[in-house]
Amino acid sequence: VVVLSDVTKTYEGGATVEALSGVSLSLPEGSYTAVMGPSGSGKSTLLNLVGGLDTPTAGTVRLDGRDLAALSEPQRARVRGRTVGFVFQTFNLMPRLTAAENVALPLVFQGVDRAARRERAESLLADVGLGDRTGHEPAELSGGQRQRVAIARALAADPALLLADEPTGNVDTDTGDRIMAEFADLHAAGNTVLLVTHERRIAERANRVVHLRDGELREIESV
Amino acid sequence: VVVLSDVTKTYEGGATVEALSGVSLSLPEGSYTAVMGPSGSGKSTLLNLVGGLDTPTAGTVRLDGRDLAALSEPQRARVRGRTVGFVFQTFNLMPRLTAAENVALPLVFQGVDRAARRERAESLLADVGLGDRTGHEPAELSGGQRQRVAIARALAADPALLLADEPTGNVDTDTGDRIMAEFADLHAAGNTVLLVTHERRIAERANRVVHLRDGELREIESV
Numbered sequence: 001v002v003v004l005s006d007v008t009k010t011y012e013g014g015a016t017v018e019a020l021s022g023v024s025l026s027l028p029e030g031s032y033t034a035v036m037g038p039s040g041s042g043k044s045t046l047l048n049l050v051g052g053l054d055t056p057t058a059g060t061v062r063l064d065g066r067d068l069a070a071l072s073e074p075q076r077a078r079v080r081g082r083t084v085g086f087v088f089q090t091f092n093l094m095p096r097l098t099a100a101e102n103v104a105l106p107l108v109f110q111g112v113d114r115a116a117r118r119e120r121a122e123s124l125l126a127d128v129g130l131g132d133r134t135g136h137e138p139a140e141l142s143g144g145q146r147q148r149v150a151i152a153r154a155l156a157a158d159p160a161l162l163l164a165d166e167p168t169g170n171v172d173t174d175t176g177d178r179i180m181a182e183f184a185d186l187h188a189a190g191n192t193v194l195l196v197t198h199e200r201r202i203a204e205r206a207n208r209v210v211h212l213r214d215g216e217l218r219e220i221e222s223v
Numbered sequence: 224v225v226v227l228s229d230v231t232k233t234y235e236g237g238a239t240v241e242a243l244s245g246v247s248l249s250l251p252e253g254s255y256t257a258v259m260g261p262s263g264s265g266k267s268t269l270l271n272l273v274g275g276l277d278t279p280t281a282g283t284v285r286l287d288g289r290d291l292a293a294l295s296e297p298q299r300a301r302v303r304g305r306t307v308g309f310v311f312q313t314f315n316l317m318p319r320l321t322a323a324e325n326v327a328l329p330l331v332f333q334g335v336d337r338a339a340r341r342e343r344a345e346s347l348l349a350d351v352g353l354g355d356r357t358g359h360e361p362a363e364l365s366g367g368q369r370q371r372v373a374i375a376r377a378l379a380a381d382p383a384l385l386l387a388d389e390p391t392g393n394v395d396t397d398t399g400d401r402i403m404a405e406f407a408d409l410h411a412a413g414n415t416v417l418l419v420t421h422e423r424r425i426a427e428r429a430n431r432v433v434h435l436r437d438g439e440l441r442e443i444e445s446v
């Protein structure tokens with residue numbers, strides 16, 4: 001479903017930073033891939049390019065055969081809304097919306113009616129252990145609770161492609177296992193999962209682990 | 224250096240949430256304590272109360288013998304600036320300042336001159352592997368790089384009390400070890416460390432582990 005061909009992402013500033021360098025990778029439909037690597041090695045950059053939130057400096061990213069950089073930003077946003085669920089490393093929740101309203105947001109863009117959105121949001125929040133926090137705003141939640149709201153939001157529209165950046169970084173082991181069970185269900189339904197993690201035990205839930213270092217793809221390991 | 228006596232923290236909202244309930248704990252000078260517990264169990268709340276960023280609903284928090292809630296907010300801020308280094312779960316960096324400027328901020332409040340601040344900030348950033356990122360703003364850094372800037376900032380004023388909330392949550396194992404080495408140095412110099420973590424291997428660097436669940440202190444374990 002996703003093919004990266006010789007993708008490079010460079011930032012120009014005081015110095016030139018090559019965040020990704022000549023990365024080629026295929027994510028077949030239904031695959032479950034983890035990405036590991038040192039802090040700063042390009043993992044979040046890779047995820048942003050796969051999800052079309054950013055475009056490469058060189059090379060191409062194709063989602064369902066379409067070159068994402070060739071689309072306009074509104075077109076890319078439409079493709080993302082339909083296809084991609086994104087769990088951000090810094091959560092990116094709307095501060096003035098409740099947990100349930102945050103989770104329901106992807107469904108607003110899909111034209112789902114209010115009652116169905118509400119029910120879906122509450123069901124997902126219950127699945128991640130936040131059934132009694134649906135009315136809280138992000139500032140009234142712990143770090144790991146905000147992370148779980150971000151996860152529920154990413155799952156809300158039953159995405160064909162789930163991109164998760166350090167989804168268990170702020171939670172205890174049991175809560176992490178609960179989150180991974182949600183991802184396993186999505187994957188079992190035939191969807192594609194790409195998750196970034198620095199925890200080996202989380203990476204081993206995938207079928208293969210991509211290792212990045214200094215912006216380069218060093219190894220693809222079967223697990 | 225810190226004594227919590229029967230501390231309770233309650234939030235009133237739609238429902239009443241008891242984030243901490245009757246917690247009593249002593250942190251002797253030079254002690255190294257870890258706090259573990261499920262997501263939402265009150266760990267960040269505990270850290271905020273110990274550091275005087277928040278005041279309890281009931282009970283007292285004494286820092287060097289002084290009841291923090293009896294001080295005015297400006298007095299509390301002065302005590303914090305002199306004594307406490309804080310690594311926040313969400314980093315809380317100043318977005319319009321560079322990494323070096325963020326790290327130097329605690330020294331500005333202490334009246335340290337510009338050249339000395341600059342040198343200290345660059346030295347600390349090099350210690351956490353960011354020697355080549357000192358001029359980057361937070362938006363130009365990876366998640367784990369921001370976390371390391373937050374750590375360097377907390378260490379800048381050589382605090383007598385270091386409070387660290389999930390300091391390795393966003394970094395790989397090697398980078399995490401480097402961060403823990405910095406904390407070990409601070410502790411070896413006679414300072415007090417309280418760190419929240421959900422990783423057992425990180426908690427075992429401390430001398431004892433406090434276990435929270437549902438806002439209550441359930442156990443203090445020697446490690």
Ligand SMILES: Nc1ncnc2c1ncn2[C@@H]1O[C@H](COP(=O)(O)OP(=O)(O)OP(=O)(O)O)[C@@H](O)[C@H]1O
Nearest residue numbers: 140142143144145234242262263264265266267268
């Ligand atoms: N402003 C608030 N209003 C209501 N409830 C709150 C508020 N802030 C925090 N809480 C609740 O207090 C409880 C404790 O929060 P705290 O942030 O201390 O947890 P934590 O142990 O740090 O969790 P995590 O591991 O997820 O970071 C949580 O259940 C949270 O929902």
Ligand SMILES: Nc1ncnc2c1ncn2[C@@H]1O[C@H](COP(=O)(O)OP(=O)(O)OP(=O)(O)O)[C@@H](O)[C@H]1O
Nearest residue numbers: 011019039040041042043044045363365366367368
């Ligand atoms: N706007 C920018 N300008 C300059 N450099 C940048 C910018 N954004 C990111 N970088 C750099 O690109 C590199 C890759 O960043 P990325 O966020 O992909 O790393 P990461 O592997 O996700 O790290 P972490 O594990 O710490 O989250 C980092 O070295 C970072 O400093």
Ligand SMILES: [Mg+2]
Nearest residue numbers: 044089365366
């Ligand atoms: Mg990242």
Ligand SMILES: [Mg+2]
Nearest residue numbers: 142143267312
């Ligand atoms: Mg917390």
